[in-house]
Every structure is written in C-alpha cells, then in structure tokens.
Amino acid sequence: MTIKAITLSSGHGKYMQGASGIINEVIEARRVANQVAKILRGADIAVNLFHENDAKNATDNVNSIIKYHNSTQRDLDVSIHFNDFKEATAHGTETLHIEGDTQTRGIASRISRAISAASGIFLRRGDGTFARTTQVGFLRFTNRPAVLLEVCFVRNENDVRLYQENFYAICHAIAEGIIGRAITTQPAPPQNMPNHEPSEWAKTSWIKATAKGITDGTNPQANASREQIIVILDRLGLLD
Numbered sequence: 001m002t003i004k005a006i007t008l009s010s011g012h013g014k015y016m017q018g019a020s021g022i023i024n025e026v027i028e029a030r031r032v033a034n035q036v037a038k039i040l041r042g043a044d045i046a047v048n049l050f051h052e053n054d055a056k057n058a059t060d061n062v063n064s065i066i067k068y069h070n071s072t073q074r075d076l077d078v079s080i081h082f083n084d085f086k087e088a089t090a091h092g093t094e095t096l097h098i099e100g101d102t103q104t105r106g107i108a109s110r111i112s113r114a115i116s117a118a119s120g121i122f123l124r125r126g127d128g129t130f131a132r133t134t135q136v137g138f139l140r141f142t143n144r145p146a147v148l149l150e151v152c153f154v155r156n157e158n159d160v161r162l163y164q165e166n167f168y169a170i171c172h173a174i175a176e177g178i179i180g181r182a183i184t185t186q187p188a189p190p191q192n193m194p195n196h197e198p199s200e201w202a203k204t205s206w207i208k209a210t211a212k213g214i215t216d217g218t219n220p221q222a223n224a225s226r227e228q229i230i231v232i233l234d235r236l237g238l239l240d
Contacts, residue, residue: 005046011081013052019084021155077146092122099131111177118173
C-alpha cells in the first residue's frame with residue numbers, strides 16, 4: 001500500500017478527556033499527533049490533522065472525529081491514543097486494526113514494532129497488533145483503511161519514563177511505520193528542552209487550559225515569548 005496522504009487525529013477531545021495517570025492522554029496524544037504530522041509533512045506526505053474541541057459527550061466526540069476523517073482525501077486514517085488499565089503493571093505498546101484485514105494488520109504491526117524498537121517499550125501480543133470488530137467506532141466507520149495507536153500505558157512508570165525519554169524517537173518511528181519507509185529528514189528537537197510535564201501545583205489548571213484550547217499542551221515549563229502571550233490573550237477573548 002502506497003501512502004501519500006493520511007488523516008491523523010488525537011484521541012478523545014477538549015471536553016471528553018481520556019485516560020489520566022502519570023500523564024494525561026489528551027495532552028500527550030495531541031503532542032504526538034502534532035510532532036508526527038511535522039515529520040510526515042517534512043517527508044512530503046500530505047497530512048490532515050484534527051483535534052476534537054467541541055463535543056460534550058462520548059458519542060458526539062467519536063462521531064465528530066469520524067466525520068472529519070471521512071471528509072478528507074487520504075490513503076490511511078490514524079488515531080493516536082494512550083492506554084490505561086486499573087492495574088499499573090499493565091504495560092506496552094500496541095496498534096488496533098479491524099479483525100481480518102491483513103493490510104491494516106501489517107501496518108499496525110509495523111508501527112508498534114517501530115515504537116518498541118525506538119524506545120524499549122514492550123511490544124504487546126507478540127506482534128504489537130490488536131484485532132477489533134464492533135468495539136471501536138473509529139475503525140468501523142472511517143471509510144478508508146484505519147489503525148488506532150496505543151502508544152503506552154499512562155499509569156505504568158516504566159512505560160511513561162521510556163515514552164518521555166524517547167518522545168522524538170517515538171514520533172519519528174510512528175511516522176516511518178505509517179508510510180513504511182525510512183525518513184531521513186525530521187524537525188530537530190529543541191535544545192535543552194524543559195520538562196514537558198506541568199508541576200504538581202499547576203497540573204489541574206494546565207489540563208483545563210489545554211482542554212479549552214488556550215495552549216497546545218506542550219512545554220509547560222518553558223518561557224513564554226511576547227507573541228505567545230498575545231495569542232493566549234486572544235484565545236481568551238481579551239483582544240476582541
């Protein structure tokens with residue numbers, strides 16, 4: 001399968017938060033989706049990127065994501081998620097696909113294997129794939145081949161550590177896994193990148209601000225430029 005264009009979305013939404021543990025799924029899924037999109041665009045792949053910001057219930061959230069995907073021209077649909085389980089021992093990476101579809105199973109395995117090789121995160125279920133049928137609306141109702149990534153578990157300390165330490169390598173691996181070839185050019189990670197997790201005293205407010213679109217959820221401890229402050233004020237409606 002030759003992939004020249006994809007539609008990429010982050011899981012859940014501004015008002016429909018997903019898993020939350022050591023890290024927050026919505027924040028991290030958006031970070032990963034944004035970085036993967038940058039890498040793919042740098043490799044001349046057309047990327048339609050979507051973050052759901054309006055739905056107030058789970059059904060509308062999923063339907064909005066599916067509607068956006070189906071409104072675009074693309075070869076493959078990709079959704080970025082993070083996994084969760086009540087026991088923090090659950091760990092690893094896997095990519096979901098429709099049961100019986102050998103083409104998307106191959107893509108799913110390729111992506112999961114790439115994530116694991118780049119980070120050391122455990123490869124779940126042997127080949128990193130998880131076949132689903134009726135349980136995942138995104139896979140059922142998008143009208144192009146589709147995969148759904150579960151990068152790692154939000155409650156597992158080792159998963160989160162490996163994810164944070166290897167964020168850029170993981171995003172590069174996902175991009176290569178999606179298109180099935182090496183990408184030699186990529187945006188360079190920022191030097192001396194500050195901690196990308198908010199401090200405990202700021203975490204609740206940071207999650208709220210990200211959910212409302214005031215910030216994109218990246219680099220919470222970095223200094224803000226004057227232009228960034230102006231954009232924040234504009235998003236708050238204070239410049240109208």
